[in-house]
Structure formats: structure tokens, C-alpha cells
Amino acid sequence: MSTPVEPRPVVVIGGGISGLTAAYRLTRASIPVHLVESADQLGGLGMGGEIGGIEIERFYHCVMPTDEHLLPLLDELGLHDSIRWQPTTMGMNVDGRRFPFNSAVDLLRFTPLRLAHRIRFGAVSLLLRRLGRGKDLDNTRTEDWLRGVYGPTVWERILKPLFGAKFGDAFGEVPARYLYQRLGRESNVATRGYPQGGYREIVERLRTAVESGGGRISCGVAVADVALDDDGARVRLATGEEIAALSVVSTVPIPLLRSLADERLRAELPRLRLDYQGVVNAVFLLDRPLDGHYWAPVINCDTDFDGVVEMSALTGTHRYGGRSLVYVMHYCGRNSPLFAESESEIARRWTAQLRALYPDRLTDTGAVEDVRVFKAPFVEPIPTLGYHERMPAARVGDTCVFLATTAQIYPDVTSWNSSVGLADRVVREVIDNRDSARRRTVVNA
Ligand SMILES: Cc1cc2nc3c(=O)[nH]c(=O)nc-3n(C[C@H](O)[C@H](O)[C@H](O)COP(=O)(O)OP(=O)(O)OC[C@H]3O[C@@H](n4cnc5c(N)ncnc54)[C@H](O)[C@@H]3O)c2cc1C
Structure with missing residues (x-):
């Protein structure tokens, strides 16, 4: 047989x-x-x-909440029922100063931009999805679209470093459709979830x-x-x-x-x-919270990293024994020197940079209980x-x-x-x- x-x-x-x-x-x-x-x-x-x-x-x-497939x-x-939903907020770290960035009042107090630019920023942001409708954004450079609707100052000062954090220098060349789509998924004050x-x-x-x-x-x-x-x-x-x-x-x-x-x-x-974008990110275990904003871009603050994610603002601190968990990240190609640098050296330098960014919070050396660095050479292609x-x-x-x-x-x-x-x-x-x-x-x- x-x-x-x-x-x-x-x-x-x-x-x-x-x-x-x-x-x-x-x-x-x-x-x-x-x-x-x-x-x-x-x-x-x-x-x-x-x-x-x-x-x-x-x-x-x-x-x-819009994750229609997941x-x-x-x-x-x-x-x-394992997802814990939580309203989250956004901050902005610009020129070494920290700002909440969630409401019209926050925007009016956002001094890195002159008042006229703040008003334009707010008005255009409200209309942006509508402004993009019917346009061939797949064949429009992000820089051309955003510079046109927001003006050169808002582009150079905020948007280029803000969204550019994801794609680096290539960001201006990325099709505007990518950003248009992203705005549909995220907003500053957003309910986010984390699996318990x-x-x-x-x-x-x-x-x-x-x-x-x-x-x-x-x-x-x-x-x-x-x-x-x-x-x-x-x-x-x-x-x-x-x-x-x-x-x-x-x-x-x-x-x-x-x-x-x-x-x-x-x-x-x-x-x-x-080209593929990679990421280098550090995770900090802190004995105290930072600002409580889930997400805060870091613009022009003498840091290697471009953003701070305070994870415990979403998950609660109970997961981490009452401590806070914070990620900082820099997206870059796998040829970046950061990929060759040792994790311990990055951890040392980025700890000092995080302290300098939050001098009023991370006052004593014991505040940072631990830090780990993780790298991923292939996160996503740059369209x-x-x-x-x-x-x-x-x-x-x-x-x-x-x-x-x-x-x-x-x-x-x-x-x-x-x-x-x-x-x-x-x-x-x-x-x-x-x-x-x-x-x-x-x-x-
Ligand atoms: C910093 C960061 C933040 C993110 N934030 C979010 C978020 O908030 N929400 C969200 O939903 N997504 C987020 N993402 C995106 C999300 O992680 C990815 O989109 C998703 O994980 C991609 O899954 P994948 O299975 O396609 O690829 P991957 O997760 O990359 O899986 C590919 C797998 O292939 C394996 N592999 C490679 N070579 C071989 C080989 N030769 N043989 C066998 N196996 C191999 C790799 O080890 C890997 O496990 C984030 C990503 C990063 C880096």
C-alpha cells in the first residue's frame, strides 16, 4: 500500500x-x-x-477606534473586550519649550508661530480634508500642497519638521495623498486603545x-x-x-x-x-509622569529624537508597577550612523536629552529607572x-x-x-x- x-x-x-x-x-x-x-x-x-x-x-x-480590519x-x-479605550491628548515641544496642542485656545497660545500664522494654521487645518478632495494628491508633492495651503512659514517652522520626522528629508517629495489619508486616521485629541x-x-x-x-x-x-x-x-x-x-x-x-x-x-x-525608512527608539521607565500627553513631536530642541510618546498616559501606570513608560524615536534609513552606534551609547545620550527637555519633571537622576534601545531597519517604504x-x-x-x-x-x-x-x-x-x-x-x- x-x-x-x-x-x-x-x-x-x-x-x-x-x-x-x-x-x-x-x-x-x-x-x-x-x-x-x-x-x-x-x-x-x-x-x-x-x-x-x-x-x-x-x-x-x-x-x-477606526481600525476596521483589526x-x-x-x-x-x-x-x-480586551481593548482599554482612553481619550488622549497631544503636546508640542518646540525650541526647548513645551505646549499643549489640543484646542483652539492652545493654538492661540502657541507662540512659536506669529498670531496671523496661528490663525491660518487653525483655519486651514479645519478645512484641509475638504481642500484635498478631488485633487490628484497622488501626483502632488506634500511640500507643494502644504506650502500652498498653509504658507511658507507654517510649512518651514512646523509642518516640515513635524511630519518630516517620519520620512526625513524625503518628506517633501512624498505624495500629498499619504498625509491626507493620515489626517483621516489621527487627530490631536483622540480616543486610542491598548490591549490589556x-x-x-x-x-x-x-x-x-x-x-x-x-x-x-x-x-x-x-x-x-x-x-x-x-x-x-x-x-x-x-x-x-x-x-x-x-x-x-x-x-x-x-x-x-x-x-x-x-x-x-x-x-x-x-x-x-x-527606499525603506527604519526607526531607532528608546524606551524609558520613569518613576513619574511627564506631561500626560500621549504624543508630543519634538522640533528644534537639540535632541536626536523627534517625538515623545508617553505610553502610560494611554495604558495607565498599573502595567508598569506605578511607573511611567515613555518612548522617544527617530525615523531614519538603515544607513544612518544610529544603526551602527551601540544601544548603550544611544541610551546614555538620549537620557541626557530627555532630561534637558523635561528639566522640571526629571529633576533627579533616580527619575529614570531604566532605558532600553530598539532598532528596526525596515519599517515602511517611502512612497x-x-x-x-x-x-x-x-x-x-x-x-x-x-x-x-x-x-x-x-x-x-x-x-x-x-x-x-x-x-x-x-x-x-x-x-x-x-x-x-x-x-x-x-x-x-
Ligand atoms: C515605532 C513604530 C510605531 C508603530 N506604531 C503603531 C501603532 O501605534 N499602531 C499600529 O497599528 N501600528 C504601528 N506600527 C506599525 C506596525 O508595527 C506595522 O505596520 C506592522 O507591524 C507590520 O507588520 P508586518 O507583519 O507587515 O511586518 P513585520 O512586523 O515587519 O513582520 C515581518 C516579519 O518577517 C520576519 N522575517 C524577516 N526576514 C525573514 C526571513 N528571511 N525568514 C523568516 N522571517 C523573516 C521578521 O522577523 C518579522 O517578524 C508602528 C511601527 C513602528 C516601527
């Missing part, structure tokens, strides 16, 4: 939220799946870290659902190469194990996939000249003009390889929400593709 041939699985590369969602959806559709994650834990950019013996996310994360997934996983079991609980629920549905997860082992074959693809792991795959869903940045692909697949991959037209499709040519990466999120903001929505779409295509291949086989038989 011959042994039955195991059906080829779909191999998912990467165990961040995109890969976990894709693996979960495939398992639910009774499709064999094998997820491979190179790091020693799942979660990708939402991965856990540790500070002062307390578990945290390495990079600040929050949920928005929230239903949390429902499915039985985690809907941390992001780890979401990851663990997904892992359990995949494994109990028969899916396989390999963690701590990298995919070393991907080669197309006549029945699908062969995925080789760094351990030497080779998986014959029905198809592949890659969630890693496209330049990384290119470096794993054989010649045939490489020829099919989208030829995008995209260029007309990117919407060039954005990669889910399927790579007519191969069995599918992409579910941050390069396909535009113009939405990259987030867990948009990754879940993308993974849902890509899995539908994987299933459609499998079904039409089966129909062809039946017709030919």
Missing part, C-alpha cells in the same frame, strides 16, 4: 501581524500552512521586549488558532531561499530543511525577498526603486509620486508567490489594522488561485 502524499502547504514568510493573520485565515479555510519566522519570537514590529523586568512592546503601539479580528479571537493583555496576547491567540487548526509554525529559523518549481515553490530554511510549497505568502520587505529569490522568481518580482499606480499587486506575475507587505498599504498608514486588511485580501487571492488551478486540472483530465 502506498503512503498518502501530504498536500503541499502554503508557506508564509514572516510571523508579524501580516503573516500571522494570513496563516490564521488559511488555516480557517482548511488549507495546510507552514509559517516561518526568523526572530525567536512572533509579532514582528509589535514584538515584545523587556524593561526593568516588565514586559513591553519594543515600539509604541496603539489601536484606533477590531473584527480581535472579536473573532475573543479579544474585543498587551500585543503579545493577540499574537498568542493567533498562534494558538493556527496551531490548533493544524498549521505549523517555525520560530527562530530564517527562510534562506525561495525557488520556483513546476508545482509551486521550494522554500529552503537556514536549517537546511526544504519545504515543497503549493504557494508562498511573503510578508517581508521586497528587497529582502529579492535576496532570497532564485533567478526565475527575481525576474518576476516588482522592480520598485523604493514616491504616482506610487499608487506602481504599487505591487498581491500575486507576483503568474507565479505561486504572493506579497503581503508594507509596500502595498499606501495610501493608508502602515499599522496592524492595514496589515490585517491586506492579509485578508491576499489570502482571498491565494484561495481563488488554488481553486482556479484545480478547475483547470479537472477540465484537462
Whole structure:
């Protein structure tokens, strides 16, 4: 008697939220799946870290009430009630001074701009979504659009450093549609959410659902190469194990996939000249709160970092044993000297800079109980003009390889929400593709 041939699985590369969602959806559709994650834990950019013996996310994360894809997934996983919602506010640190930035009165008192500019800033901000409607913002440089509607002073003084923090010098070149979309997701006074079991609980629920549905997860082992074959693809792991795959869903940045692909697949991959933005961020455990603003950009304050996120303003301090948790961050390309610098040196310098920014709060040296630095070289690609037209499709040519990466999120903001929505779409295509291949086989038989 011959042994039955195991059906080829779909191999998912990467165990961040995109890969976990894709693996979960495939398992639910009774499709064999094998997820491979190179790091020693799942979660990708939402991965856990540790500070002062307390578990945290390495990079600040929050949920928005508008997260139309993530929230239903949390429902499915039985985690809907786990989100703690909290109104949050915004501050502004400019020229070494701190300002609340949440109301018309705050704006009127915002002295870094002259009164006439404050009024223009407020009026244009109220109208901005309407001003953008019907415009070809995908082919308009952000600088041209914002300079035009706000005037050169507001652009140079506030907007360029404020939004430029995300994309650095390239920000002016980014299509205005990106910012337009972002304004739809965020506002200064906003209700934000945080999962009470941390992001780890979401990851663990997904892992359990995949494994109990028969899916396989390999963690701590990298995919070393991907080669197309006549029945699908062969995925080789760094351990030497080779998986014959029905198809592949890659969630890693496209330049990384290119470096794993054989010649045939490489020829099919989208030829995008995209730079990726990375991030360096420090997490501080403080024995006291700062200003209580969730988010405060830092402009012209002699700091290397461009923003402060007071996480405990959203989560409460109980998670951290009554202490406050604060992230500071600088988005930059992976060629930035910060990526070569040691974590301890960055921690030392940024601690001094945080103290100088909040001299009235961080009065004594004991205020900073601990600091950790985390780096991520690939956070998201920097979109260029007309990117919407060039954005990669889910399927790579007519191969069995599918992409579910941050390069396909535009113009939405990259987030867990948009990754879940993308993974849902890509899995539908994987299933459609499998079904039409089966129909062809039946017709030919
Ligand atoms: C500082 C910061 C703040 C953020 N704030 C928020 C927020 O408030 N809210 C929000 O929703 N989102 C936020 N995000 C964005 C969010 O984290 C990302 O959009 C999302 O995590 C992307 O998920 P992903 O699965 O597509 O990619 P990733 O999380 O990058 O996952 C890709 C995975 O692939 C793995 N991998 C790479 N190479 C290989 C290989 N060869 N073999 C196997 N595996 C491999 C990586 O280890 C990684 O785990 C933030 C991100 C950052 C950096």
C-alpha cells in the first residue's frame, strides 16, 4: 500500500501581524500552512521586549477606534473586550519649550508661530480634508500642497519638521495623498486603545488558532531561499530543511525577498526603486509622569529624537508597577550612523536629552529607572509620486508567490489594522488561485 502524499502547504514568510493573520485565515479555510519566522519570537514590529523586568512592546503601539480590519479580528479571537479605550491628548515641544496642542485656545497660545500664522494654521487645518478632495494628491508633492495651503512659514517652522520626522528629508517629495489619508486616521485629541493583555496576547491567540487548526509554525529559523518549481515553490530554511510549497505568502520587505529569490522568481518580482525608512527608539521607565500627553513631536530642541510618546498616559501606570513608560524615536534609513552606534551609547545620550527637555519633571537622576534601545531597519517604504499606480499587486506575475507587505498599504498608514486588511485580501487571492488551478486540472483530465 502506498503512503498518502501530504498536500503541499502554503508557506508564509514572516510571523508579524501580516503573516500571522494570513496563516490564521488559511488555516480557517482548511488549507495546510507552514509559517516561518526568523526572530525567536512572533509579532514582528509589535514584538515584545523587556524593561526593568516588565514586559513591553519594543515600539509604541496603539489601536484606533477606526481600525476596521483589526477590531473584527480581535472579536473573532475573543479579544474585543480586551481593548482599554482612553481619550488622549497631544503636546508640542518646540525650541526647548513645551505646549499643549489640543484646542483652539492652545493654538492661540502657541507662540512659536506669529498670531496671523496661528490663525491660518487653525483655519486651514479645519478645512484641509475638504481642500484635498478631488485633487490628484497622488501626483502632488506634500511640500507643494502644504506650502500652498498653509504658507511658507507654517510649512518651514512646523509642518516640515513635524511630519518630516517620519520620512526625513524625503518628506517633501512624498505624495500629498499619504498625509491626507493620515489626517483621516489621527487627530490631536483622540480616543486610542491598548490591549490589556498587551500585543503579545493577540499574537498568542493567533498562534494558538493556527496551531490548533493544524498549521505549523517555525520560530527562530530564517527562510534562506525561495525557488520556483513546476508545482509551486521550494522554500529552503537556514536549517537546511526544504519545504515543497503549493504557494508562498511573503510578508517581508521586497528587497529582502529579492535576496532570497532564485533567478526565475527575481525576474518576476516588482522592480520598485523604493527606499525603506527604519526607526531607532528608546524606551524609558520613569518613576513619574511627564506631561500626560500621549504624543508630543519634538522640533528644534537639540535632541536626536523627534517625538515623545508617553505610553502610560494611554495604558495607565498599573502595567508598569506605578511607573511611567515613555518612548522617544527617530525615523531614519538603515544607513544612518544610529544603526551602527551601540544601544548603550544611544541610551546614555538620549537620557541626557530627555532630561534637558523635561528639566522640571526629571529633576533627579533616580527619575529614570531604566532605558532600553530598539532598532528596526525596515519599517515602511517611502512612497514616491504616482506610487499608487506602481504599487505591487498581491500575486507576483503568474507565479505561486504572493506579497503581503508594507509596500502595498499606501495610501493608508502602515499599522496592524492595514496589515490585517491586506492579509485578508491576499489570502482571498491565494484561495481563488488554488481553486482556479484545480478547475483547470479537472477540465484537462
Ligand atoms: C515605532 C513604530 C510605531 C508603530 N506604531 C503603531 C501603532 O501605534 N499602531 C499600529 O497599528 N501600528 C504601528 N506600527 C506599525 C506596525 O508595527 C506595522 O505596520 C506592522 O507591524 C507590520 O507588520 P508586518 O507583519 O507587515 O511586518 P513585520 O512586523 O515587519 O513582520 C515581518 C516579519 O518577517 C520576519 N522575517 C524577516 N526576514 C525573514 C526571513 N528571511 N525568514 C523568516 N522571517 C523573516 C521578521 O522577523 C518579522 O517578524 C508602528 C511601527 C513602528 C516601527
